[in-house]
Amino acid sequence: MNLDSTHTDTGINLNELFARVEYDRDLLCDMLQVFCQEFPKLHALITAAVIRGDRHQVQASAHTLKGMFASLSFSQASASALRIERMARQANLTGVPDEIDRLAYSANCAQANLQRVCGREAW
Amino acid sequence: MKILLADDDAVSRILLQRTLERGGFKVLCVEDGHAAAAALLADDGPRMAILDWEMPLQDGPSVCREVRAAGSSAYLILLTSREAVEDIVTGFDAGADDYLIHPCNPDELKARIRVGTRSLQLQASLMHEAQHDPLTGLPNRACFVKRLAHNVRRAREHPGYNFALLFVDIDRFKVINDSLGHLIGDELMKSIAQRLLQAVRFESPPPGHSAPRDLVARIGGDEFVILLENCAGLDNGVDAGVRVAQRIQTVLKQAFFLENHEVFVTASIGISTGSDATDASEVLRSADAAMYKAKRLGKARFEVNDTPPGAPTVNRLQLENDIRRGVENEEFEAFYQPIVSLDDRCIVGFEALVRWRHPQHGLLQPDHFLEIAEDSGLIVPIGAQVTRQACRWMRRWNDSLISPRPLTICINVSPRQFAEDDLVERVQRVLSETGIDPAFLELEITENLTMQDADRAASLLDQINRLGVSISLDDFGTGYSSLNYLLRFPLRTLKVDRSFIYDIENSRERATIVETIISLGHNLGMRVVAEGIENASQMDLLRSLDCDSGQGYFFSHPVPANEAEQLLQRRPIGLIEALHPESQPRPALLMAS
Numbered sequence: 046m047n048l049d050s051t052h053t054d055t056g057i058n059l060n061e062l063f064a065r066v067e068y069d070r071d072l073l074c075d076m077l078q079v080f081c082q083e084f085p086k087l088h089a090l091i092t093a094a095v096i097r098g099d100r101h102q103v104q105a106s107a108h109t110l111k112g113m114f115a116s117l118s119f120s121q122a123s124a125s126a127l128r129i130e131r132m133a134r135q136a137n138l139t140g141v142p143d144e145i146d147r148l149a150y151s152a153n154c155a156q157a158n159l160q161r162v163c164g165r166e167a168w
Numbered sequence: 169m170k171i172l173l174a175d176d177d178a179v180s181r182i183l184l185q186r187t188l189e190r191g192g193f194k195v196l197c198v199e200d201g202h203a204a205a206a207a208l209l210a211d212d213g214p215r216m217a218i219l220d221w222e223m224p225l226q227d228g229p230s231v232c233r234e235v236r237a238a239g240s241s242a243y244l245i246l247l248t249s250r251e252a253v254e255d256i257v258t259g260f261d262a263g264a265d266d267y268l269i270h271p272c273n274p275d276e277l278k279a280r281i282r283v284g285t286r287s288l289q290l291q292a293s294l295m296h297e298a299q300h301d302p303l304t305g306l307p308n309r310a311c312f313v314k315r316l317a318h319n320v321r322r323a324r325e326h327p328g329y330n331f332a333l334l335f336v337d338i339d340r341f342k343v344i345n346d347s348l349g350h351l352i353g354d355e356l357m358k359s360i361a362q363r364l365l366q367a368v369r370f371e372s373p374p375p376g377h378s379a380p381r382d383l384v385a386r387i388g389g390d391e392f393v394i395l396l397e398n399c400a401g402l403d404n405g406v407d408a409g410v411r412v413a414q415r416i417q418t419v420l421k422q423a424f425f426l427e428n429h430e431v432f433v434t435a436s437i438g439i440s441t442g443s444d445a446t447d448a449s450e451v452l453r454s455a456d457a458a459m460y461k462a463k464r465l466g467k468a469r470f471e472v473n474d475t476p477p478g479a480p481t482v483n484r485l486q487l488e489n490d491i492r493r494g495v496e497n498e499e500f501e502a503f504y505q506p507i508v509s510l511d512d513r514c515i516v517g518f519e520a521l522v523r524w525r526h527p528q529h530g531l532l533q534p535d536h537f538l539e540i541a542e543d544s545g546l547i548v549p550i551g552a553q554v555t556r557q558a559c560r561w562m563r564r565w566n567d568s569l570i571s572p573r574p575l576t577i578c579i580n581v582s583p584r585q586f587a588e589d590d591l592v593e594r595v596q597r598v599l600s601e602t603g604i605d606p607a608f609l610e611l612e613i614t615e616n617l618t619m620q621d622a623d624r625a626a627s628l629l630d631q632i633n634r635l636g637v638s639i640s641l642d643d644f645g646t647g648y649s650s651l652n653y654l655l656r657f658p659l660r661t662l663k664v665d666r667s668f669i670y671d672i673e674n675s676r677e678r679a680t681i682v683e684t685i686i687s688l689g690h691n692l693g694m695r696v697v698a699e700g701i702e703n704a705s706q707m708d709l710l711r712s713l714d715c716d717s718g719q720g721y722f723f724s725h726p727v728p729a730n731e732a733e734q735l736l737q738r739r740p741i742g743l744i745e746a747l748h749p750e751s752q753p754r755p756a757l758l759m760a761s
Contacts, residue, residue: 066274069186075186112271115249116180116270116271
């Protein structure tokens with residue numbers, strides 16, 4: 046397995062992630078598949094909550110996203126989710142839309158990178 | 169082991185689920201707090217759970233609180249991304265046993281699960297110990313009462329639901345224990361437990377995998393109880409109880425082989441049905457009373473308690489309290505059965521036998537109270553009271569020269585009395601308090617008393633003998649009849665058990681045995697007394713066999729002191745039925761059975 050990629054260029058802490066899944070490729074691919082199903086729903090949910098001004102829902106969705114990203118070691122996306130959660134807890138949703146964009150971008154990049162990792166033949 | 173995993177994050181869930189499954193665990197996944205609480209509180213729910221802190225409907229700490237409030241001791245691990253100390257404290261305060269920081273390292277996860285598993289195993293082991301008898305492995309009293317209480321509630325709520333309770337007490341277990349030692353006694357208890365399990369009802373299919381349907385528990389030294397749940401029929405469970413009681417008697421009939429000893433036991437069984445009971449203790453008391461009745465009626469039998477619910481029942485605790493009060497009020501009294509020289513039919517002594525002048529129930533025979541007195545240790549003060557009375561009377565009779573020859577008083581020593589460390593001091597005290605000449609006091613022991621610790625027995629008997637008090641061996645022939653013991657102990661008298669005398673005039677075999685015993689006793693320099701002489705033919709035969717003395721109904725039943733005094737004035741003595749107060753012939757009842 047190529048472990049030379051770091052989270053700074055892929056958005057994923059691969060060393061940490063591989064250790065977490067105990068180098069189980071099938072598990073990693075399954076987690077990615079579940080993420081691909083769940084992320085769009087959560088993204089839509091948090092966006093709608095921001096539009097409604099529902100800070101509690103924003104906070105709850107950000108928390109779930111943070112956990113999901115953390116499980117996949119999507120470090121940048123996870124940091125974005127944490128910032129959103131804190132803003133919502135402080136009842137300040139002003140910066141949340143921009144942070145959601147950053148979160149989505151980081152998540153998509155990390156997801157694409159992880160798909161490439163999963164698609165590699167050599168593990 | 170099954171682990172509940174409650175997490176609304178599907179990615180985290182699949183990661184944890186696979187990690188746990190790789191560790192060999194079964195995983196039940198739920199997505200919210202309500203489902204988690206419901207799963208944990210289900211009858212056969214998981215005993216360990218990983219609960220995400222933040223979940224829809226109910227958060228992890230709240231699930232912990234609910235589960236703990238319901239009395240569950242499941243091992244709960246909170247999964248949190250909160251690392252603040254106050255949050256961790258909040259989690260523990262809510263009832264969590266441990267926590268994991270999300271996302272967790274798989275090795276740490278498995279290590280924490282191992283800790284949880286050990287904790288649950290320890291808990292299960294403690295729980296098992298708290299609910300089971302360590303000797304037999306059967307459920308104990310606490311476990312049994314819980315299940316019984318459940319049945320009482322069920323019967324109250326569902327008229328027509330029947331259950332029965334059997335109270336099983338092993339007859340004369342104390343004698344076996346004292347004679348063969350506690351280790352063999354313990355082995356016997358284990359074997360009896362196994363036999364009882366054979367006697368109860370079993371679930372039928374599948375063949376070869378049947379489990380007992382009835383609950384067998386050990387609730388005391390030699391006391392077992394059996395709960396027959398869900399008894400069919402219109403007889404409130406009596407029929408099922410009787411059938412199981414009969415099977416118990418059958419399975420106990422076979423000998424127990426324990427370290428080269430062949431032991432036979434019987435059980436007295438009380439049966440009670442609980443359809444009208446208001447609580448578990450009432451059913452237990454009722455079955456105990458029935459068992460006690462079975463004991464009184466001769467043991468090795470069962471009795472059904474048909475006392476209406478709420479009616480007062482005699483229970484052992486009440487009786488023990490009564491005995492205690494009786495001791496304080498000096499209600500126990502010595503009765504005297506003459507021991508008669510077979511040569512001239514003159515009284516040579518008396519055996520003192522205890523009776524209880526109960527303020528409500530009148531004169532009670534020892535079979536009403538002796539076993540409880542022995543079990544509770546009250547036999548010691550009772551024995552002291554009766555011995556003092558008997559020695560005082562004996563001194564009076566000897567001092568008054570009412571009898572042509574000095575009289576000896578024979579006092580039985582019970583296992584409990586024999587086990588007391590200060591037995592010799594007690595005998596000394598009686599001698600000094602009553603002023604009786606020690607030469608006219610004879611203590612009767614049985615072989616069983618000496619079996620457990622022969623060295624101690626020999627030392628004790630020697631010390632008593634040095635006081636000038638004689639020792640006689642009672643019930644000879646029914647125990648181990650060890651020649652070694654006869655040679656080792658300072659015995660003055662050998663008492664041939666009544667079972668050899670019964671019908672001796674018609675049994676050549678018995679006559680031969682008794683002749684041998686008499687010859688053995690004489691060769692060892694002992695006097696021989698035959699117990700249980702009921703007619704002149706037996707007396708004549710025993711005299712022809714050279715037996716020294718005898719006692720039995722032919723001469724007199726045990727009588728109070730004033731009537732014994734009248735007997736002393738009659739010579740020769742024989743068949744003075746008019747004098748004895750106990751109308752029906754019955755075996756002489758010893759102060760110490």
